[in-house]
Amino acid sequence: MTNKVKNYLENGVHEIRPKVLFKQIEAKFPDSNVMFSVNIPSSAIGGLTLLESSILVTLAKLISLSEFFEFGTYMGATSVLMAINSSAQAKITTVDLEPESIKSSDGSDGALILLDDVQNDNYLRRMFAEKGSYYIDRADTATRAKIHRMYHDSRTLDPDKEGLTNRFDFIFIDGGHDYETIRVDSDNALKMATEDAVIIWHDYRSKIHGDVTSFINYFSSNFPIIYVQNTMLAFTLKGKFRSLL
Template sequence: MPTASRSTVRDIRPKVLFQLIEAMHPESNPTFSVNIPSSAIGGATLLESAVLVSLARLTGAQSFFEFGTYMGATTLLLATNSPDSAHVTTVDLPPEAIDTAAADDAALVLQDDTANDNFLRREFAAKGGACIDRAPAAIQAKVTRLLQDTRTIDPVAQGLAGRFDFIFIDGGHDYDTIASDTAVALQLARPDAVIAWHDYRSAIHQDVTRFLDGYDAPAQLVHVQNTMIAFMLTGRFANLLPD
């Protein structure tokens, strides 16, 4: 259950990040590569993609960890828009652990959080990582795919503790899973890191908002307006944003 205290989530406009990117590249036009957004349910918008790439570039991220592979679109985004030396580790459920026989009412998939998550899991079992599979070999080589329930990850035992400077949480959207994934993310993170969540202020996955609004975060939580991206910057990145 949520803690009694309520965190203060700072709202910023997307242009706050874009202005910082422009300041980094005063002599050029900053660009990034992105696929046409998938028509499938559950993908990131173009604006959200720009926000994630901006955060990665502002921090010079090289080691990425993603909770929730799904179609692999965000995996592909991060692998494509990072240095050749960068690497993305992405995790999702083993397909054999997913109930593919059940089906939810189509209307509920866009209204109910449980029905939506069940739909996304079935889609992953059927087509998981398709965007990665279609990527050039050089991009695929930058990706490690794990098949594991994120709630069973042991960062120390699996040699993952303290290895990542960019972590994106977009797996299961129920309160307990968000809380567990966040706790694991803190163990995965280097001292200087970005931890970002998807579906903050989502009309469907309201547990993400409930968790973050009650989370006693170790750093300032920030929400990017007109997106469902919330993030925090730790260590030397904590003062990256202007006051």
């Protein structure tokens, strides 16, 4: 287990209850039932809970999502969630490793995948290499057409070269969970975000992925972070979206 990262103080992290966001939806759509569509959560590890899914959709609706970027496609459940619950014009781009680049030697010890961060990440990569993003494969044609899948190691992603700079108003960081990957993905997210944008991370305060918590606590000294209680979601608001909360 990686225990090498200093535990930064979480001075810039503000906790909210989920209902703080739900109230904003009620204020934005006072005369509508605001519905969303979601798969029954997968029994596999590594996906979002129902509450977390509802928070992502809530934020997408509050900002009237235009372009979403996801680090870490995995089964593709969140790509599909965002594609189904956004306007017909919205676009979803999601990146994961080239499946052939995932070494079968990076196996995981079944007993440790829920205890150890490295073993857990190895397991998620192997699952992706073996099964691919099958939620996207099984989605209907219109949903699939909104999703662009990229295969690239995010640690060597060059946003300028890939045409990703200054493009996305919602970015979800949920790829590799080691400190260096989170740091590089977060730096790139800042380049890829439009002036008004939301950047959200999964696995904040995870019992397994301590590096995510350490990085976000450190990051919060420059960018105020909002942590949503009863989830592992933490986000920062840019530009005009700062006044959302």
